Amino acid sequence: QVQLVESGGGLVQDGWSLRLSCSASGAIFSINSMGWYRQAPGKQRELVAAITSGGSTNYADSVKGRFTISRDNAKNTVYLQMNSLKPEDTAVYYCNADRITYYTWAYTRQKTDVWGQGTQVTVSS
Numbered sequence: 001q002v003q004l005v006e007s008g009g010g011l012v013q014d015g016w017s018l019r020l021s022c023s024a025s026g027a028i029f030s031i032n033s034m035g036w037y038r039q040a041p042g043k044q045r046e047l048v049a050a051i052t053s054g055g056s057t058n059y060a061d062s063v064k065g066r067f068t069i070s071r072d073n074a075k076n077t078v079y080l081q082m083n084s085l086k087p088e089d090t091a092v093y094y095c096n097a098d099r100i101t102y103y104t105w106a107y108t109r110q111k112t113d114v115w116g117q118g119t120q121v122t123v124s125s
Contacts (some may be wrong), residue, residue, distance in 0.1 A: 001103050002026035002111055004095045009119030016123070021094030022116055024076040027103035034071060034078040034098075038091035038121075045094070045119045049080060063089075083122045092118040 008020040024031060035050035047087040049059045049069035057069050066085075078095060095116035101108050 001030060002030075002100050002114065004097060004114055004116035006093065006095050006116040006119040009093060009121045011122045011124065012085055014087060014123060014125050016085055017081070018085065018121060019082070020080040020093055020095075020119060020121075022080075023076045024097065024100060024114075024119065028076045029101040029103055029108050031073070031076060031097050031101075032099040035096045036069060036078070036080045037094045037096055038089075039094070039118075040088075040091040043091075048093070051078065082121070085121075087125045089122045090122050092120050094118045 002024055004022050004024055004043050006020060006022045008018060009105065010018060012018055027066040033050055033052045036048040037045050038048050047060055049061055049067055051057045051069045051071050059067060068081040097114045098112065100114055102109045
């Protein structure tokens with residue numbers, strides 16, 4: 001089986017930086033697009049940033065110029081560098097992979113729309 005595990009959240013002050021990491025575990029063959037989403041209390045989950053397997057990126061307007069998404073395909077890991085954090089960035093951040101191809105003992109299988117457990121980011125003013 002495969003799963004995504006996030007790390008790097010925490011409590012920071014307005015203007016500080018954090019880097020989130022999300023690693024896929026299991027016998028991974030390939031991962032298609034990966035992304036970071038966030039959900040603040042009382043709000044819907046929203047896309048923060050996404051990156052394709054080839055490295056193309058897109059960002060929510062609210063984080064453009066402050067956040068950078070990147071990935072290391074050899075490590076099956078995606079990162080989110082968050083600079084100039086604001087109180088409105090406070091949320092639970094979730095990692096997502098739209099399709100993971102992984103090995104079983106005799107063949108490959110695919111798992112779609114895979115989510116991590118989430119990591120809390122709190123920015124105090």
